[in-house]
Amino acid sequence: MNRNVSLLLLLLFSISFAVARDLGLKASSIPNDAGKAIQLNWDSIPNPPETHIHLFVVERAKSADGPWTVVANPEPNAVSITDDGSAGGANALLPEKDYYYRLRVEYALAIRHGDSLFVDTSNRVAISSEVAGPVHSVPSWINTKHLVVIFLIVGFFTAILYLTKQAHAGAKFFVRKIAGLAAIDEAIGRATEMGKPVLFVPGTQGIDNIQTIAGMIILTEVSRRTAEYDVPIIVPLNQSFVVPVAEEAVKSGAINAGRPEAYVPDNIRFLSEEQFAFTAGVSGIMLREKPAANLFLGAFFAESLILSEVGFSTGAIQIAGTSNVHQLPFFVVACDYTLIGEEFFAASSYISGDPGLLGTLKGTDWMKIAAMILIVVGSLLETFGVTSFAKLFEM
Amino acid sequence: MKKPFWEVISTLDKRWIFLSVFIVITLPILFPINLPLKASEPVKKFYENIESLPEGSLVMISDDYDPGSKAELYPMTESVMYHIFKKKLRVVIVSLYASSPPMTERALNVMRTLFPNIKEGVDYVNLGYKDGREATIVEMGRALQKAFPTDFRGNPVGNIPIMKGVENYNSFKALISISVGYPGTKEYVQYAQGRFNINLLTGAAAVSVPEYSAYYNAGQIKGMLTGITGAGEYEDLIGRRALAAKATDALSFGHVFIIFLILIGNVAWFTQRHKGASHE
């Protein structure tokens, strides 16, 4: 098409755009957020023939007259963005402050020649949409999407409290025999007979990992029993932060057994935070000191098979427990007993036999039954096209 | 008296097994066979996700592995970077493992020879390592430049052109987590993907694939390189068969050999058990 005719069309278009209904720009606060973001929606940006959208920006200002700051450069076919102050180098959005928004589009002339499109950026027409606002982000005090999780946690805790109280009042709870936990006494007995130490590895993660905490709880109980039988316990550690916790756990076990002299500080050994340096160190301890029993209770990764195979080669009895499912096959193959997932977390309650703690075990069982019911009900409802139930649990 | 064959097998010294494994794995690396590779669904999705990004898009790589896992995951780092620079995308690289940044630098050195026009600070930047694990992941979602105030060389990120306007995960079109364990992909799924709705891709060690499959099937991970085999398939897709493709041959032979060991181990056990029963 002739260039001059195209320019005229572009001009006519811009005039019609300016007096026509605006792009439907709407700005609103986002529910369930911190109050630092605003949702913007608009109708599709028109893109007439022989034109090219050279620039498309979303702008924000503190007053309807500006000054305007670019907050986003969306794709020409976009119809929404979330302004959280991150895009386009703009300052962070302040909560509960009024803002105004507008869209700005620059069209350039575009001439199609066969398959190619030639854009003439020397002739551009800039158009701004109507201003939307004032709008301010409203911070939410309750995230309604997470309410279901909170109800479940409250329900969980209520069950634990109720059953703990029942246990203290004398109720007897059945707990099935967990072979791996019952074998800990057998392992310590074997170490006593052979006059060899017990090796306890509480995983390779930090104290912020719940598995390490569970390992420390078991370590206290195991060290009490080893102190009773005068068996040394060696605890190699992979994380610096775990060192004082492990020292305290072993010390308190010895004190509880009435034998504080059984605590040997040099047996709590930080080796290295590097995974395989630690693995090499523990392997060396197993090959040199030949412990009679190896307890691998915590979070493990690739080192699990190396540790358990080296331990097997020394003839030690081995008990492992982790909730890292990817390492379970290796422990099952190479160890005599393996605690899978929640059996490991149940260990502290199981070993101590404390009624209160057994009550918490029961509480976990109740929650599992509740989860099973929810899964079955949800699956059936989804199968029959009822999706509202599953939506309750969407985060 | 000479022991029967199956009795020898059932009591075989494990050092013979170690020697056999060594031979079976080494030969295909020294004499490559180039077995045909066909990309699986997760690998295809990974490739297509990056392939669909427009030129100039900003992506993030989180290199989270140590030298021990280098053999399996470093080829993924190289391949992903190759794909990114081939597509003329821009990349910011972070790490939650202290020992990763030097390996990232090594991969970038390789890329600089393959793509001489790429400029540090403009097309890519290595922000290095930050301690804190999940806390760092969450912090990156709030204010990435606070989580990483300097790059690997100590330059303030505010002065780096590629970091202009980068506030958090929303600035990136994709996040590629190449991880061997903890902290890694699982933590990104738990602490970042849901909260910030990230387009999350992962290069996973083979042992983690069963665990991450649940997240992939749920749509939380959009594409996955499944161990060294997946890395080899990805290399085939991007048109650069390198370290991973070679390793896939060795892996094939290794798997077949282990199946063979399981078979003969069980045959030997059955034979000895039968022998024991018939003597009673």
Added chain:
Amino acid sequence: MKRTVPIAILFISGLFMIVQYLVPHYRVNDAAGVIQQWAIIITAAATVLGVANLIRVSLDQALTKKQDWMYKWVILVALVVTAVSGIFWGVEPGTFCNDMIYFNFYTPMASTMYASLAFFIASAAFRAFRVRSWQAWLLALTAVIVMLGRVPFGRLLWGDFPSLVDWIMNVPNTVAQRAILIGAAMGAVSTGLKMIFGIERSWLGGSE
């Protein structure tokens, strides 16, 4: 007091992090952000504790010539050389710490340890994979199918092998993984709640 203060700290901070999950308001969010910064700082500072423990134990054994005392000197010399070269000459490419220690010592040694997994897997599979029951048969068959299907050999034997493997990984494997994950997560939540609300106190140490 010795036990009450830690329990109180754990209760307040644990409860706050649960509340922070429910309350997205920026005041609560910003406070949680500060706490997370503290966590990062404390984790980094704890590295000093570990190094101090390592030096204390190794030095004592090295000086008193206990069992394998010479290896303790290797640990101590390696620690000092790595720390000094990294602190004074940097860790960028081209430095002694990066090129010599990291790439020529540490990387090959760590790779060697990881590579030993291949040998251990083979010996463990040979020794322990005994099909004593029908469940063991099923496990062995599944293992063979997945091992073959995951490598190009499987596709050469049968074109649909990878699809079968994908089904095994996506259906029965995912089911089992999710079941274990849910159980383990509940155990973890239970342990966390027990500690936050002071039901589990053995971690405090001291006498009962």
